[in-house]
Amino acid sequence: MGEHKARKGLIRIELDEENGVVKDVKITGDFFIHPENTIEELENRLRHHRIEELESLIDDFFALRMDVEMPYINVEDFKIALKKALSD
Secondary structure (H helix, E strand, C coil): CEEEEEEEEEEEEEEEECCEEEEEEEEEECCCCCCCCCHHHHHHHCCEEEEEHHHHHHHHHHHHHHCCCCCCCCCCHHHHHHHHHHHC
């Protein structure tokens, strides 16, 4: 599990991978994001992809979702939590 304390929030990412491919991912923490289904959509986007693709997938996901509001957290915070999850 990777955990990152953002400016005003906490992001946790848990990954299950097999042979370098993400089987499951769970993003939790103490942060606000709207629309509420954004995290579920991001989790679905990351599943079944190679580990080395995940950072760019996060970038692409948020670049296409102009409607997402994330007060006090940003895309880099998710990527830091991801890096910590991968280093465990």
